[in-house]
Amino acid sequence: MRVIIVGGGIAAVYLANNLKKLGSHLEITILSDEKYMPYDRIHLCRLVDGSQITSDISLTLDPMLKVELNQKIIKIDKKAKRVFSHTSMFTYDKLIMATGSLPISLFNNEGISNVAIFRSADDCTLIKDGIKSREVVIVGSGPISLELLETLSKMPNVLKITLLIRAKHLYSKHLSIDAIKIIQDCYLSSGKINISYEDEIVDKVITNGEVTLLKTKKLNIRNPFIIFGIGIKPNIQEFRDELRCNRGILTNRYMQSEDENIYAVGECAEVEKFGFVAGHVKECTSQADCAISHILQREVKKFELEVSIDMLKVGEFDLVEVNSAKFTNEYEKILISSKKDNRIDEYFVNDDKLTRFIGINSNVDIAYIQTLIDSGEKVDINYLYENRLIGERGRLVCSCEHVYVQDLVDIVKQTGITSFGELSDFSEAGRVCGRCKIMVQDIIKESQHLIDPTMPRKTPEDLKREKEIAKVQKRLDKFNTLNPINKLTTKNLEAAMESLDIAKSEVNSWVSMVTANMQLHPNFEQVVDAGVTMLNKIPIIWLELSDCSGNSEAFIKSANPSIEDLIFDYISLDYHELLMSASGEQSETILQDIVKNQKGEYILIVEGAVPLAMDGKFLRIGADAKTGIELLRECAKDAALVLAVGSCALDGGIVAAAPNPTGAVGVAEALKRDDIINLPGCPANPTNIVGTLLSYIMFEELPSLDKFNRPLWAYEGRVHDNCERRGHYELGEFVQEWGDEGAKKGYCLFEMGCKGPYANVNCPTMKFNQGTSWPVQAGHGCMACTEIGFVDKFANERVYKEDDK
Numbered sequence: 001m002r003v004i005i006v007g008g009g010i011a012a013v014y015l016a017n018n019l020k021k022l023g024s025h026l027e028i029t030i031l032s033d034e035k036y037m038p039y040d041r042i043h044l045c046r047l048v049d050g051s052q053i054t055s056d057i058s059l060t061l062d063p064m065l066k067v068e069l070n071q072k073i074i075k076i077d078k079k080a081k082r083v084f085s086h087t088s089m090f091t092y093d094k095l096i097m098a099t100g101s102l103p104i105s106l107f108n109n110e111g112i113s114n115v116a117i118f119r120s121a122d123d124c125t126l127i128k129d130g131i132k133s134r135e136v137v138i139v140g141s142g143p144i145s146l147e148l149l150e151t152l153s154k155m156p157n158v159l160k161i162t163l164l165i166r167a168k169h170l171y172s173k174h175l176s177i178d179a180i181k182i183i184q185d186c187y188l189s190s191g192k193i194n195i196s197y198e199d200e201i202v203d204k205v206i207t208n209g210e211v212t213l214l215k216t217k218k219l220n221i222r223n224p225f226i227i228f229g230i231g232i233k234p235n236i237q238e239f240r241d242e243l244r245c246n247r248g249i250l251t252n253r254y255m256q257s258e259d260e261n262i263y264a265v266g267e268c269a270e271v272e273k274f275g276f277v278a279g280h281v282k283e284c285t286s287q288a289d290c291a292i293s294h295i296l297q298r299e300v301k302k303f304e305l306e307v308s309i310d311m312l313k314v315g316e317f318d319l320v321e322v323n324s325a326k327f328t329n330e331y332e333k334i335l336i337s338s339k340k341d342n343r344i345d346e347y348f349v350n351d352d353k354l355t356r357f358i359g360i361n362s363n364v365d366i367a368y369i370q371t372l373i374d375s376g377e378k379v380d381i382n383y384l385y386e387n388r389l390i391g392e393r394g395r396l397v398c399s400c401e402h403v404y405v406q407d408l409v410d411i412v413k414q415t416g417i418t419s420f421g422e423l424s425d426f427s428e429a430g431r432v433c434g435r436c437k438i439m440v441q442d443i444i445k446e447s448q449h450l451i452d453p454t455m456p457r458k459t460p461e462d463l464k465r466e467k468e469i470a471k472v473q474k475r476l477d478k479f480n481t482l483n484p485i486n487k488l489t490t491k492n493l494e495a496a497m498e499s500l501d502i503a504k505s506e507v508n509s510w511v512s513m514v515t516a517n518m519q520l521h522p523n524f525e526q527v528v529d530a531g532v533t534m535l536n537k538i539p540i541i542w543l544e545l546s547d548c549s550g551n552s553e554a555f556i557k558s559a560n561p562s563i564e565d566l567i568f569d570y571i572s573l574d575y576h577e578l579l580m581s582a583s584g585e586q587s588e589t590i591l592q593d594i595v596k597n598q599k600g601e602y603i604l605i606v607e608g609a610v611p612l613a614m615d616g617k618f619l620r621i622g623a624d625a626k627t628g629i630e631l632l633r634e635c636a637k638d639a640a641l642v643l644a645v646g647s648c649a650l651d652g653g654i655v656a657a658a659p660n661p662t663g664a665v666g667v668a669e670a671l672k673r674d675d676i677i678n679l680p681g682c683p684a685n686p687t688n689i690v691g692t693l694l695s696y697i698m699f700e701e702l703p704s705l706d707k708f709n710r711p712l713w714a715y716e717g718r719v720h721d722n723c724e725r726r727g728h729y730e731l732g733e734f735v736q737e738w739g740d741e742g743a744k745k746g747y748c749l750f751e752m753g754c755k756g757p758y759a760n761v762n763c764p765t766m767k768f769n770q771g772t773s774w775p776v777q778a779g780h781g782c783m784a785c786t787e788i789g790f791v792d793k794f795a796n797e798r799v800y801k802e803d804d805k
Contacts, residue, residue, distance in 0.1 A: 001026050003295070004083060004090050006073050007098035008032030009041065010281055010433060011266030013059045015096060015288035020062045023296050028065050031083070031090065033072035036121055037061070040434040042281075045151040047124035054121045057434075073099075076242040078259050094261055094295055097239070097249055098288075101232035101267040106139065106201055114210050115226045118148055127227060134225040136161045137214060139201070141170050143312050145229035146183075150314040153190045161193045162224075164216060168197045171312075171319065172358065176335055179344045179360050186316045234268045234277060246270050248277045253302035254294035255287050263291045271303055276325070280308045281433035282400050307373045309366065309399035311435065317342070320366060320396060322357040324373045331355065334381060336388050345388060352378040364388060366396045397439050400432035405443060412447040415458050420444060425460050465521055472527045472698040479537040479697070493533060517766055518691050518703070519713040531694045538697065539594050539602040541635055545628040546619050546655045546664055547608030551646040554683040554768075591635070599638035603693070606632065609648040609655035610670035613663030629670055636667075641696055642676050644668065645689060647785050650680040650708070657791040668709065677702060678709045682785035685766055688714045706760070708788065714766075719756035719782050722764035725749065743779065753797035754781025761786040 003019065003026050005012050016028050032038060038059045046052040061067065068088070075084040082091050102119070109115035114134065116126045136152055138145050138161065145163070152158045167173060170183045187193045196218055205213035214221045234248040244250045244258050248270030255263045255271070266284040270277050278284050283306070290303045305325035312319040327348065334347040345364055348356035353376050357369045372379070394405030411417065411426050420430065420441045430440035497507065511529045515522065544552065594602050608628075611618035616627035626634075636642050644667035647653035652664040668676040679688055692711055695703045703711040720726065728734070729748040736742060736751060748754070759782050767774045776782055784794040794800060 001093045002091065003028045003094045003096065004092040005030045005096045005098055006083065007100055007266070007268070008034055008038040008067075008069075009098065009100045009266065010059065011100065011284040011288055012096075012098035013038045013061060014285050014432075015098060015265060015291065016065050017060070017062050018288065019292050019295065020064055022292060022298065024064075029090065030061075030065060030067045031071040031073060031085070032067065032069050034120065034122075035070055037067060037069070039121060041119070042433055042435045043437075044118065044121070044124050045147055047121055048128050048148065049151050049155055050128065059434075060431075074238050076239060076262070078242060078262065081261065092261070094263070096291060097236075097243075097257075097262065097264040097268055098266050099235040099268045102235045103228060104231045104233055105228045106230070107204070109226075109228075111209055112206065112211060114224065115228075117228045118144060119232075127225070131155075131225045132157055134223055135159075135221055137164055137221060137224045137226045138162070139164045139226065139228050140230035141165045141167070142229065142231065143171070143310070146171065146312060146314055148227065148229060149187060149193065153187065153192050159192065162219065162221065163187070163193060163195045164199055164201070165195065165197050166200045170195075172321075174346075174348065174356070175358060176333070176344065176346055178335075178337060179346060179358070182317055182342060182344065182360050183314075183319070186314065189316070232267065234270070236268050246272075246275075253290065253304075254300070255291040255303060256294060263295070265291050274305055274325070276305060280310060281435075282306070283308060285400075285432060307370050309370065309396075311396070311399050313439070318361055318395070320357075320359045320362055320364075320399070322366060322369045322373060324355045326350075327355040334379070334384060336385060338388075343388075345384075347379065347384060349379055354379050363395065365393070366399070367402050370402075397443065398429035398432070398436045401427060401429050403427055403429040403440075408440060408443045409447045409450065411463070412444055413450045413452075414455075414463060416451045416455060417444065418448065426463060465523055469523060469527055472524070473530070475698060475700055476527065476530050476534055479534045513766075513771065514687055514691050514694070517687065517713065517762060518695065527698060528694060531698045532690075534697055535690075535693060539598050540605060540693075541591065541594060541602055541639075542605045542607065543632065543635060545606065545608030545621075545632065545649075546611055546662065547646065547648045548654075549607070550683040551607045551681075551689075554686055595635055595638065600640055602639055603696070604635050604639035604642045605645055605689070606636075606642065606649050606667045607645050609652040609662075609664035610667060611655070611662035611664050612670065613661065618662040618664075632667065632670060636671055636673075641702075642667065642671075642673075643689070643692060644676050644678045644680075645684050647680045647682045647790060650678050650786075651788050653682065654791050674709070676709060677705070677711070679714070680708075680710065680786040681761065681763075682783070682790075685714075685761075685763070685768060687766055688762070710760075710786070714762050715760050715786060717760065717762055717765070719759040719761060719764055719776075719784075722762075723756050723776055724764065725776060749776060749779075749781040751799060752781050753799060755784035755787075755790075755794040755800055756782040758794065758800060759784035759787055 005016050005028065008030060012030055016030055019026060020028055030038065036054045038061065039054055039057045040059055043052065043057040046057065047054065071085040071088060073083050073085055076095070081093065082089055083095065103117040105117055109117070114130055116123050116130065118127065131152070136158055138149055141163065149161065149163060152161055169175060170180050184195060187195065196216065199216050199218045201214065201216055203215040204211050211226060212223060214224045214226065236245055236249055239245070239249065243262065248268050249257055249264035250272045251257055251264050251269050253271060253273060255265050255269060257264055265287040267278055269287060278287060286306060287303055290301055293300045308323050310321045328350065331348040331350050334349060335344065337344040341361060343361040343363070344359070345362050346358045347354055354369070354372050393407055397403050397405055397408065408429065411423065415426060417423055417426070420437070423429065423440070423444065424431065430437035511525050511532070512522070515525045515528045520528070610628050610632060612629060616629040619628035620626070621628060621631055644650060648655050649667045651666040652660065655662065656664040668674065668678070677692065679692060691714065692703070695711070703713055706712055706715055725746060725748045728746070729750060733747045734742060734751040735747045735749050738752070754776065756776065763774045764776070781797070784790050787794065
């Protein structure tokens with residue numbers, strides 16, 4: 001596939017690099033209208049002051065990408081899938097417009113030597129050469145103008161600068177007077193700068209291609225050098241005839257235009273559903289990710305409006321802004337300031353919810369602010385006050401990656417990296433928009449003395465794992481209060497182990513087995529062990545519907561109790577009709593108490609099918625004779641997690657076998673929900689149940705699931721691939737009839753109807769009864785009891801033919 005990307009900015013390069021990374025087979029070409037290789041516009045000020053040249057701020061490109069310079073695209077032929085510049089033609093299969101934006105100028109500056117805009121490397125050259133011996137006039141007070149103002153004020157050949165502002169504020173009209181004064185005083189302290197508020201250009205005199213006199217409402221400035229930094233607009237003028245446009249090129253949420261082969265991302269695109277045009281790098285890269293996913297049809301995602309974070313570091317002040325897409329002018333403001341620290345935190349609140357934050361020299365935890373805006377939670381003013389002081393992670397450095405000072409210091413200490421280049425394996429800080437790159441480099445340099453030379457170096461995987469384990473441990477620490485109904489403690493578990501003569505070494509072995517089967521690194525064994533002792537802290541309801549109680553029976557064998565039995569007993573289910581001592585109305589009271597008073601806290605485990613025929617009357621439960629479906633709906637409504645355990649709970653199982661007179665279905669179908677976690681099996685392996693509970697308790701999220709909502713760690717592997725008899729299958733050695741020589745020698749059971757090639761579950765590796773055995777090892781073929789419709793489809797001793805109906 002040939003992909004053409006029009007544009008050479010951050011959005012274009014980010015998209016090209018990541019598209020190539022995920023689709024190495026693609027032929028990708030970037031068409032840029034500039035004469036330089038793509039560079040980072042964030043650092044244009046360094047070209048103005050001469051501290052760097054264009055190649056120093058160039059963007060990193062995948063070496064397999066092709067770049068064509070000096071190619072300004074002026075026409076698109078959608079039918080022939082071609083684009084044209086003044087000199088060339090390029091064909092495409094997919095076209096991505098990433099042309100960015102154009103600066104706004106108050107008058108046409110073409111041919112005028114002392115007027116510039118501030119947008120490109122060539123603009124920087126013009127400014128650098130043209131400001132000598134002139135009064136510089138900067139028009140506009142947004143972030144671009146303020147950054148340039150800071151740069152020019154430090155240049156010795158610039159003697160005087162006038163900042164011309166139509167309004168009476170700096171940066172934003174929503175800032176408080178005190179915040180504006182902090183910014184203003186920072187600039188005025190140099191003595192070079194004059195700020196003219198509520199002023200604008202009213203006339204000019206042009207002589208021999210130069211502005212010799214600039215007239216404003218308040219000033220007359222002779223022989224100025226004028227720089228416009230008043231705003232930008234989407235760069236789409238040449239494409240309005242070929243593509244549907246409004247402010248930008250109109251796209252859907254996959255960033256696809258009305259032409260299925262043309263996409264647009266970044267400042268030139270307008271997401272039609274939201275009327276949204278990106279203004280921050282993070283928004284541009286998010287759009288690029290959506291376009292990539294749609295082009296490759298891999299984990300396709302739609303663009304969502306997100307909270308944006310902007311930072312401005314100038315001289316004596318740092319400014320950070322966190323802004324919701326829902327921000328409006330209808331707000332109340334909470335202001336927390338400190339004259340001593342020259343700090344102001346401004347919180348914009350609408351209906352008691354935070355929609356924007358602007359901080360000057362702020363110490364606030366920006367990640368918390370973003371979470372607060374995202375969640376829509378009501379603002380706790382007391383917490384905002386407590387949060388005003390610097391947190392453990394220090395100040396925010398990289399807003400794109402949410403990296404703080406202490407995060408970088410920790411990486412240096414833990415890994416021993418010595419340069420910005422080495423950081424890339426551990427963090428993308430400083431590499432997304434590049435604004436914070438110098439700060440990141442400085443922190444790495446200043447932290448070198450903290451490195452222990454004898455320390456073994458850690459890999460990115462080591463650090464990631466450590467963070468995950470720390471996160472799990474923090475979650476486990478939440479469970480510091482017992483379930484009020486359950487009075488079991490860790491000592492109860494230890495006493496039970498002693499009474500059943502189960503050594504700690506056996507438990508450790510079991511924990512190792514569960515950790516491995518959950519596909520976790522051995523380093524997680526400690527938190528898995530801790531998770532087991534937390535299983536009795538969460539209220540669990542176990543419903544039995546239409547079934548044989550096989551899954552419950554698998555836990556409560558009368559002889560030689562396994563560790564799973566002990567763990568199950570330790571869980572001490574709050575409600576289980578088969579096991580609990582309470583009965584009748586007393587048991588119903590317990591159930592109602594949990595459902596009513598512990599909403600969103602309890603876990604619901606459902607065993608058995610759900611009869612729906614005759615309005616569910618085939619199954620009546622309890623003193624109130626509720627139907628199974630009524631009880632299921634009541635219990636599932638406010639459950640934190642619903643597990644459908646066993647084959648009957650998956651799709652009706654044996655109960656739903658043809659002709660299915662009771663109209664039995666699985667739990668998910670009965671509830672019409674797609675978030676039910678299925679743990680099929682006849683019976684389900686107890687360890688798979690415990691492992692899934694542990695996964696939820698430890699990670700507060702569900703494990704990766706397959707298309708049937710089965711945890712991949714337990715149901716990804718095919719029985720046939722892991723079977724101990726697989727070698728005999730490959731050699732063509734099969735049991736032909738029960739009791740023959742092949743059976744005695746452990747030959748493959750495929751000819752006797754084993755359905756292992758069609759079943760996905762970990763039976764061969766996990767086995768039952770603490771890894772003692774499983775059906776095939778015991779001499780009977782697999783029935784594929786974990787698969788949809790297994791009773792009618794697989795539960796026989798005939799070779800399965802895939803074209804059978």
